[in-house]
Amino acid sequence: MLAYIIRRLLATIPVMGVVALFVFSLLYIAPGDPAAVIAGDLATSEDIARIHAKLGLDEPFLFRFGNWLWGVLHGDLGVSIFTNLPVTQLIGQRLEPTAALTIFTLLVSIAFAIPLGVVAAWKVGTWIDRGVMVIAVLGFSLPSFVLAYILILGFSIELDWLPVQGYVSIRDGFLPFIAHLILPSIALGLIYGALIARITRASMLEVLSQDYIRTAQAKGLAQDEVLVRHALRNAAIPIATVIGIGLGLLISGVIVTETVFAIPGIGRLTVDAILRRDYPIIQGVILMFSAAYVLVNLAVDISYTLLDPRVRY
Amino acid sequence: MAIVPAEIAAPIARRHWLREAVRRHPTVAAGGVILVLIAAAAVLAPYLGTTDPIAVSPVKRLRFPSPASWFGTDAYGRDVYSRTLYGARVSLQVGLGVAILSTAVGLAIGLITGFSRIVDALLMRVMDGLMSVPPVLLAIALMALTKASLGNVVLAITLSEVPRVARLVRGVVLSLREQPFVEAAMAAGTPFFRTLWRHILPNTVAPVLVQATYICASAMITEAVLSFIGAGTPPQIPSWGNIMAEGRSYFQIRPYLIIFPGVFLSLTVLAVNLVGDGLRDALDPRLARRM
Numbered sequence: 001m002l003a004y005i006i007r008r009l010l011a012t013i014p015v016m017g018v019v020a021l022f023v024f025s026l027l028y029i030a031p032g033d034p035a036a037v038i039a040g041d042l043a044t045s046e047d048i049a050r051i052h053a054k055l056g057l058d059e060p061f062l063f064r065f066g067n068w069l070w071g072v073l074h075g076d077l078g079v080s081i082f083t084n085l086p087v088t089q090l091i092g093q094r095l096e097p098t099a100a101l102t103i104f105t106l107l108v109s110i111a112f113a114i115p116l117g118v119v120a121a122w123k124v125g126t127w128i129d130r131g132v133m134v135i136a137v138l139g140f141s142l143p144s145f146v147l148a149y150i151l152i153l154g155f156s157i158e159l160d161w162l163p164v165q166g167y168v169s170i171r172d173g174f175l176p177f178i179a180h181l182i183l184p185s186i187a188l189g190l191i192y193g194a195l196i197a198r199i200t201r202a203s204m205l206e207v208l209s210q211d212y213i214r215t216a217q218a219k220g221l222a223q224d225e226v227l228v229r230h231a232l233r234n235a236a237i238p239i240a241t242v243i244g245i246g247l248g249l250l251i252s253g254v255i256v257t258e259t260v261f262a263i264p265g266i267g268r269l270t271v272d273a274i275l276r277r278d279y280p281i282i283q284g285v286i287l288m289f290s291a292a293y294v295l296v297n298l299a300v301d302i303s304y305t306l307l308d309p310r311v312r313y
Numbered sequence: 314m315a316i317v318p319a320e321i322a323a324p325i326a327r328r329h330w331l332r333e334a335v336r337r338h339p340t341v342a343a344g345g346v347i348l349v350l351i352a353a354a355a356v357l358a359p360y361l362g363t364t365d366p367i368a369v370s371p372v373k374r375l376r377f378p379s380p381a382s383w384f385g386t387d388a389y390g391r392d393v394y395s396r397t398l399y400g401a402r403v404s405l406q407v408g409l410g411v412a413i414l415s416t417a418v419g420l421a422i423g424l425i426t427g428f429s430r431i432v433d434a435l436l437m438r439v440m441d442g443l444m445s446v447p448p449v450l451l452a453i454a455l456m457a458l459t460k461a462s463l464g465n466v467v468l469a470i471t472l473s474e475v476p477r478v479a480r481l482v483r484g485v486v487l488s489l490r491e492q493p494f495v496e497a498a499m500a501a502g503t504p505f506f507r508t509l510w511r512h513i514l515p516n517t518v519a520p521v522l523v524q525a526t527y528i529c530a531s532a533m534i535t536e537a538v539l540s541f542i543g544a545g546t547p548p549q550i551p552s553w554g555n556i557m558a559e560g561r562s563y564f565q566i567r568p569y570l571i572i573f574p575g576v577f578l579s580l581t582v583l584a585v586n587l588v589g590d591g592l593r594d595a596l597d598p599r600l601a602r603r604m
Binding site: 137152282 | 438439441442443445446449450451453454455456457458459460530537538541542543544561564565568571572575576578579583586587590
């Protein structure tokens with residue numbers, strides 16, 4: 001088991017290497033002169049030359065890449081073009097709201113989506129099943145920021161139940177913390193929840209048609225016992241997989257959601273960086289999110305043994 | 314008693330095929346109708362009572378929806394109805410463009426990697442790397458380095474969709490290679506490219522077509538997201554994401570600035586998804602939805 005974990009950890013190195021090489025070489029393969037684009041329309045040729053030098057575009061590619069990678073491996077993601085602050089420091093300052101929003105959304109989506117998927121599979125063909133599937137299709141079609149504005153309009157402006165925007169740290173009180181997270185996490189989590197509910201339903205449908213489910217029912221087990229202990233446990237692996245893969249959706253959504261709800265997290269940092277074309281920040285954010293994605297999916301792979309003892313490494 | 318089959322078949326056959334299709338697949342039909350309407354609105358935008366979508370008129374700024382301007386006017390006095398109809402052009406162009414480009418490139422990569430071990434090992438590592446970057450972020454990185462234009466938006470989104478198509482096609486090719494009919498074709502001495510063309514490619518059409526519709530839907534959302542955060546279509550071209558981005562600061566007093574383009578975007582994406590679900594059920598009932 002330990003050997004397997006180590007092997008899998010080592011296998012993430014080439015993947016992260018590709019990500020690093022890619023974000024780095026974009027500076028070189030992007031059409032046109034990125035320094036000119038970054039400097040903007042009003043820049044003088046000196047400005048462009050300065051940014052050129054700062055990004056190291058004058059030096060040979062491999063030399064530059066080697067230096068940069070060495071820095072990244074030592075926790076140095078470079079320096080912001082505009083504020084001259086280290087990127088790691090900028091990301092560190094904004095980490096808390098993003099982590100809070102992502103984890104809260106993750107938990108809420110899973111807590112709603114799996115029971116909905118189980119019930120839909122159990123009551124397949126009924127109005128409950130159709131209702132869940134309609135929500136799932138809508139979840140894929142309603143962009144998170146459109147949903148976010150509809151929610152703000154309904155729950156904050158019309159009903160005045162929840163705050164319109166902003167973020168309150170958990171240190172400043174638990175209730176305001178949750179109150180500020182409810183609408184963002186619904187907007188962000190709908191597509192993720194829809195994905196999980198759909199896979200849960202499909203996976204459960206497959207398991208529920210197995211002989212051992214009929215046996216369990218025939219010997220008189222309670223329905224919830226059959227559903228949870230016999231069916232859900234055996235349907236768990238595809239669900240765990242999609243929870244990991246779907247994290248990409250959540251990360252992409254965080255950027256927009258933070259913009260709509262004015263949450264001062266990494267998404268806002270990214271959007272501000274786009275407007276100023278502060279590429280080192282974007283580079284750092286991509287590396288960080290990709291590493292998080294790869295590690296979560298690694299954890300999911302490892303969790304297979306816990307979910308299903310038949311899976312051995 | 315022998316029943317003559319024709320007696321049973323006749324009533325169905327006599328029914329109009331269109332009505333029959335709507336009765337059997339109401340959601341697909343609804344999706345198709347919405348799509349046709351939106352496409353018509355995009356193509357016929359100049360003839361549908363619109364004014365110049367970029368004509369600024371400061372006197373008429375931030376007017377609520379009225380018979381004069383159906384969806385109201387924005388902060389520059391531009392007609393939101395006209396902008397929304399013209400915005401449909403951007404979404405449809407991006408959706409179709411990304412769907413076609415990423416399928417073509419993904420198909421090529423998938424076919425090659427399905428057949429060559431060395432290329433497979435190399436290209437699939439690259440694809441794994443690209444897939445571990447959240448799609449919107451990948452597009453953001455490219456957009457931050459290039460000038461804002463519709464073509465660059467299509468390229469940026471395509472780049473993030475290609476690995477998914479490549480993986481799908483590679484999977485299909487790998488399983489097809491083991492099929493008796495492919496082995497038979499090879500054993501009979503069919504030239505490699507002929508095998509590829511006649512036996513492999515046709516079998517990838519169904520899953521790729523389904524995937525292409527989902528890509529089209531997600532590309533339209535990604536374009537809107539990019540434009541909304543200022544990394545997408547340039548401001549002088551009205552797109553649904555742009556209109557919403559400009560309406561952001563007025564949302565509390567003029568919610569229609571966001572609601573109208575938002576509803577159009579959601580309806581279009583919903584329609585494409587419904588058609589995709591219909592295609593999937595028609596072409597291969599067991600094909601799982603891939604993301």
